Amino acid sequence: MTRAALHAVLSHWWRHPLQLATLMAGLALATGLWSAVQAINAEARASYARAAEQLGTAGADRLLAENGTIPLGRYAALRRAGWNLAPVLEGTVRFGRQSFDLMGVDLLNHPMVANLANAAEQDGVQPLDALLPSGRLFAHPATAIALEANQTPYPVTSTEALPRNVVAADLSLASRLLRQPKSLSYLLILPDQLPGLRPLAEIAPGLIHAKADSASADTARLTDSFHLNLTAFGLLSFAVGLFIVQGAILLSLEQRRGLIRTLRGLGVPMGLLVAVFAAELAFVALAAGLAGLAGGYFVAAALLPGVSATLAGLYGAPVEGSLSLRPVWALSGLAMAFGGTVLAGAQSLFAIWRMPLLSAPAAHARGQQAGRSQWGSAIAGIACILVGILILKTFQGLLAGFAFLGGLMLGAAMVLPLLISAGLLLGARLARRPFSAWLWADTRAQLPGMSLALMALLLALATNIGVGTMVSSFRLTFNGWLDQRLSAEVYVTATSDAQGAELATWLNQKGIRVLPIRRHDLRFRGAPLRLYGVIDDATYRDNWPMLQSLPDAWDQVAAGKALLVNEQLANRHGLSPGAELRIAAGWEMTIAGIYSDYGNPNGQAIVSLPELLQHAPDIANRQFGLRLPPDQLPETISEIRKAFEIPRENIIDQAELKARSLSVFDRTFVITAALNLLTLGVAGFAMLTSLLTLWSQRLPQLAPVWAMGVTRRQLAAAELLRSLLLAAITALLALPLGLVLAWALLAVINVEAFGWKLPMYLFPIDWLRLFLLALLAAVAAAALPALRLSRLDPAELLKVFAHER
Template sequence: MMAWCLRALLSHWWRNPVQLFAYLAGLALATALWSGVQAINSEARASYDAAAKTLGEGQYDLLIPKQGNRIPQDVYVLLRKSGWLVSPVIDARINDVRLLGIDLVTSATGLPNLAKGPSAITYDTLLANEETALKISMLANVTVDTSIAPGIAIGDIGLVQRMLKRDDLTRLILLPNQPITQPSLGMVAPNLRVQSAHAVTNVTELTGSFHLNLTAFGLLSFVVGLFIVNSTIGLAFEQRRGMIRTIRSLGVPMRTLITLITVEMMTLAVIGAGFGIILGYFIAAFLLPDVAATLRGLYGAQISGTLELRASWWVSGMVLALIGTAVALSSRIWQIVQMPLLASAKPRAWVVATGSRFRLQLIIAITLLFSTVPLAMTLEGLLAGFILLGCLLIGAALALPPLLGGLLTLVQKYTVAPVWEWFWADTRQQLPGLSLALIALLLAVSANIGVSTMVSSFRQTFIAFLDQRLAPELFVEVETANQSAALEMFLMNRQIEVLPLLTTQVVIADLPVDLYGIRVGQTYRNNWIFLDNTLNAWDAIERGKAVVVNEQFARRADLWVGSLVQVSRDLMLPIAGVVGDYGNPQGQVIITERIFKDLYPNLYASNFGVRTKDASQLRSQIVNTLGIKNNAIINQVGIKALSLEVFERTFVVTSALNVLTLGVASFAILMSLLTLADLRVPQLAPVWALGLTRRRLAWLELLRAVLLAGIVFVCAIPMGLALAWILLTIINVEAFGWQLPMYLFPL
């Protein structure tokens, strides 16, 4: 009996292959983007973990130079001979690989947790993962160790120094259990300072919001996919009512029937989700290089370029797909249980029944949409931003079918021609079947508009920002105090405006910040645009009476214009201006050169901005006269191009996901129309019999689809802009620490 019963149930799919395809494809699409995004996230997370383990960052305090990033090796030996237990590290890039040189003998307790144990490091061999090993195999012997974080090669400090042709160090790890007596650090190594382990910015924390964004996209597409699944299941059940009635009348118990239907649908769901996971893997593999580039560009986080099949993401995709199917299924099964044996499917009755559902939907939608206003004003934090987004999207989604229904009724009322009256009435009748697909389209289109608006706003702001910030034509980096003084003298003698930049890392308001000393001049006054400032801000800064901070600092410390900032132990200055600082995770406090030199007399300016009309000539003069290396001078044009490139790559992923979601939604529409087509034959037959040609009918069908899509697009515009507003003013601030002005797309 069971077998025959199952055959009867399955025969439905053989007769409606399009429906079967829609069901499987809906599930596959829902699972694909979700598991693809999860795959990317888990890959990134694994990379962060590996990096934390490889670098041992955040575990120990460090000694780092107050100026620059080099520590003479003599200073290391002197520290050790003074009773400071430190272990040397050299850290530099070569061939796009971060090369880390450590001394195993002294770093015994601060060792990276390498899978094969420290024994794998030898005097003349580097350790790296496979991908990284390929990049540096021509420079040194490399042993492949998969536990090493991507993009990093570790080796003995001597080997790394030889490879880099350097004889100095980058930082010293301050080991635990220092001896009972030791001279103060200032006496032994006055040019070094302690960087607390907690002050190191945590990559996982920094990138958390980025991954949350990806997850949100995955979830959106999952929901859209589930809409397809839900409507297909609904349709299949509607069409099988007759069959179910027959099977029941033949004496199959309800329990057996429900079990069989559940097994049937869930088996198909597993197949669909399985396809989805395979698809998701390819999507992830396709997007991963861009995600990696984005994370590197925005946060300096290195993630692996190759994808591993981790249970965490594919299991989560499968489970979620099955839960989604089960939820959709349960309501239908409930209907079967409730169904009187002799009732049959009546599309018109269905519409009437949905009428009351529409009213309820509208009430919920209005409640949700209205609740966004107080939510936006009161809630804070990334999660709140997403709750707000959720309210907006679900509210709009729920409101769409009743609004469309209302609109159609209204239009029908003012139509006199019988064909058109039929057309509107027929469209209304189709609405319940199409509404889920239309909602999916609405969500996808508004997400598209919202994200495009965000990206274009970001783009415009960023380009203007680059013009502002990169006003000097040349940027010169010097290595020594003598070079610094000589360069300044050289440029001053030629009456060239020079902008020295002094910098050091400090802790202000319990936050690690970059403290800058600048020479306030015309360039700053003309080019820098404040987000907020006091009157005559630059004058106050020039006189040493105020500071400028970047937006990231202002937000994190919640210190704005007028607030006092503890610049050093004895110096408290008010904030005169807050500047936008896009694409930088670090907080900044900017003071005038004079105050900086008073606070840090030993530091010299190692970076200079130079204003000149003839950049290439001045460049060669600096190289020839002062012996500054050519690659230490960077052209403004070069920096701008590089910055823009980083920026463009940042949003490749977003737009790719955008296109994919839109694709899924369009597919949902197509599938709904296709599955409805069968059902509509009885509806169309009388009209055809009354004399409407097939050609005319086809045109009317097409017109209906275009019309519905058009209305959805119109509704999606305000939705998309509202979405963009939430993304820019709430999500972005939480995720990146800065706010962007909104430029309306596509104006």
């Protein structure tokens, strides 16, 4: 009996292959996008972990200094007290036209030395040669190529044992390149320690003991928000996909009600029937889940280079460009496929379970039922939105922001059928002719079958508007901000401090205003802080992008009494102008203003140059901004190059620097744009599948209209019109939702994720384009059913009157 029942139930799919394809495709799409996002996240996190492992920083605590540098003597004293520590000096070094992150370690004791020694051995290099004053650099093969392309004057050993974009060297070379012979950035506390040592808190009271997790948290802190963003996008795509799945499952059961009645009449027990349906769903989930995983892998592999660029551009976080199959995301994808199927199919299975033995197939009078369920769904939707708002108001943080967004999107989708229904009622009042009155009413009757697809469309359109508005607003703001920030006409980097000083004098003599760009890195409340020292110049007073400031902010900065902080730092620590800030031990200043600083994940502050030099006398003096009339630019550049041995690539004019910054910005949002497009594609597919599945059910309603003299051609046109109408109403409703989404992204998510709030700009042209795109999708989705209708054999329509379906 089981076999017969199974055969009967499954035979449905032979007769409705398109429905099967829809179901599988929907689930595969949902699983695919979800696992693509998870694969990207897993790969990125594995990259961070590998980098920490390779740099020997995984699991090791660190000693840090409050002012950012540890004197060399301090290190030696701690060694002599018996502590086994590995010194590290970090900084940026420029070779040719490129800057590299340099990590100087003592090759005699740093944990990563084992890997480097292996590489050196393979290279046929005596490992100890790297200790000699001539020096040697170690880098990932890709970075090694970049080093050699920039004519680095040191031998390079390339090794897979280092993450990309990090150049390692012995401290003898690193301290020379970074010109910090007497200071260290931090000390790794190695796991192997002697018993009975005097505690560090006692012998090194001025140093901060950072736990391993907090030490490696810098990257995690910055990138977590990005990964959360991706996950949210993945969930959204998954939800959209699920709408398709639920629609298809519902329909397949609806169409098999007669079959179920017959089977039960023949004596098949209810339990067996439900088991058969459950088995069917499980098989679908497995097959579609696997297909989705395969698809997800390819999507992720295609997107990963973009993600790497984004992460490197935004946070300097290293991510390998290649993808590997990890059980984490593969299992999570399959679990989502099963979970989603259960979620989508539970309602239908429950309906079968409760179906009276001889219940007739119910194809009618669903309009009124739908009316009641629309109200129920709308009330639940409003509750979702309210809960989201409540969470946002009660809790802080990125998760609360996403909870609000989740509630808003889900709630809005649930309110949608009621709103469309109301719109259609309103439209029906305007109808004059019977045919149009029928069209409005019929559209309303179709709404329950279409509403899932329309919800998917609403979400996709709103996401597009919201994310599009966010990215475009960001770009516009960023562009304007670059204009303010890059106010010098040309930027020059000298090859040494001595050359820098000479260059500044020479330029001053020629009457060119010189703005030295000098900075010092330290740690502030456990996170990196970059301090810039500026001279008193009108350039800053006129152009600097201030958000809030005291009236005499620049005077106070110039007098060495005050500092300016970037928005990120102010947001993170609740700083406001007028407050006092303790930068390091014995260094306290008033906050005179807050300025915007986009694209930088870390804290930054500006003090007067003399003030900075008092606390950090050894900082580099190689970079300068020059103010001069634009028409003198080419001449001045060639004069500089004639007078000094400065490579061409060390001289960048404003326009070039701006173009570079914008290209980094654009790369940053490649992944967002790609996911945006994919989501819209999924929604369009949802429309198509629901229209396709609905149309076969529509004959009983169409046949009487046809019988009254409306041609098939007219009916087909009505079909297209209805699809357009529904899409148009949905698109109109998506606009306010999208704008709320954009607001939430700009004012809530961005502040939490990056620390900056952005002004919102509106882009009506984009909306119009999207609106037309939605209509196009609607027409495309309705085209096939309409074509079939126009060519339908009249006999089929007659059959409706001949026998009960």
